[in-house]
Amino acid sequence: MDNLFIYNSLTRNKEEFKSLHEGYVGMYVCGPTVYSDVHLGNCRTFISFDVMFRYLTYLGYKVRYVRNITDVGHLEDDVAETGEDKIGKKARLEQVEPMEIVQRYTNGFHDMMRIFNVLPPSIEPHATQHIIEQIEMVQRIIDNGYAYEKNGSVYFDTLKFSQDKGVYGQLSGRVIEELIAESRDNLKNQDEKKHPADFAIWMKASPEHLMRWNSPWSIGFPGWHLECSAMSTKYLGETFDIHGGGNDLKFPHHENEIAQNYGACNCTPARYWMHTNMLLLNGKKMSKRDGNSISPQQLFTGDSPHVSKGYSPMVVRFFILQAHYASPLDLTDEALQAAEKGFRRLMEAMKTLKSLESPSTVQVGALDQEIKDLLAEAFTNMNDDFNTPKALANLFELVTKINALKGGQLHIAEVSVQTLEHLKKTFHDFIYHIFGLLDEDHASDGNGVLDGLMQLVIDMRADARTRKDWATSDKIRDVLKELDIQLKDSKEGTTWTKG
16 A cells, blocks of 8 residues: 655645554644634534544554644634633623533534544543643743743743744744734734734633732733644654644644744644635635524525525535545535535445345456456545545445446456455445545434434524424424424424334
8 A cells, every 4th residue: 555645834845654652643633613613614624634644543553633622712812812712702692601601612513523423532621620731831932942931921032933943834824024014903912922923822711801810920820822832742752744624724823833832842742734724605604694604503594585495414525525625615505416416426326336235157358357456446536635525436436337237337357356346345444434434324323413403403493493493393393293203292302213
């Protein structure tokens, strides 16, 4: 099998992947800030890294996958470091504890990941559980001369770091002089900073701030960027293999992570940086303000002007795999309809393949080698920076051959017993273990994906009925009835049955 190559955002080159410790991979991916329901663009990122996690494991690596939960410190304007903490603001508006907000949306995030069949990470640290580690990292950065305290807040000395190390801006392509110019007028506490491009790694809490901890400098809270530096270091070491996230995190989040790690230990955190691209809707960036947005729930139920009907989670996952993770992906109703047909064709071929049996007499022909070549090419494409669309194309070439074998246009006698078994196993592995797709006809048989999706729909219907939105409640029931799914209401709650 070919060696694995990864596009490294840090060097802007495709590089052969060599893990820091042979046979082991440490991977950190920035998780959600849990102040609202996870949006579809984030789902694309987590599905993409789920495939990478699955494939690295399939290749035989023991992977420690760390994906954090941000539950403090993420301000409304994460570039200018202004506004309220996103979770604190939500808690204030709803008059609840911040951790109630965190728990609610963390539960929702986990539910959505289960629905999309995204494997849980090896470790899922919360920022609020690692305040001590963050305070210790701030102190190390101060001791190394790359941070300073002012009025109870601590700022990273970006200009000094850039002059000493010369690496600031390497990931994002930003130039320090440009950063100073563009940030001169819009950063808060400008009088506290030595330079406009400096950023907070510990912030003194204002009297109304809900989330606060004691520190050597003030009662306050950690900077958003610091959290990931501290948690990745704790669980993966000062230097590890892969750091990932959405493209929008390159600056300032990931750029500042690199600076903090250098500032604390004089070493870069990750050797390979990977970034997923954005998910568009009808050719435009998603925006609630412009009405150009759709939630995962709306995509499943079809309750949106952007789609003509609902689509299943596995169809959406299959649709996401049809584009390379680093390329923009345009979600349209037409593209989803095509993905639905493709997904069904793929799953039907899997069933057909299971039914194929070698005849008693085999005369191996050219077809045998063609099948082996296509299987090998699928792995070659996955080893080329996890190129799922090209690997899928290889599988669909095999689908054509599988259907032709079933229909008699191709002769099974030309395929050796070994090649047929290799095809059955590898085709199965790609669909279920690498791509993480599920046969939705049997989705309730032990994996809970359909159960989770139906519970989501039931909860949405219950919420609609609570709000006396009878139109939505009736629509949900009617659409499910068309799908041969019956809802049964009782004193104990609502249950569902198929058929």
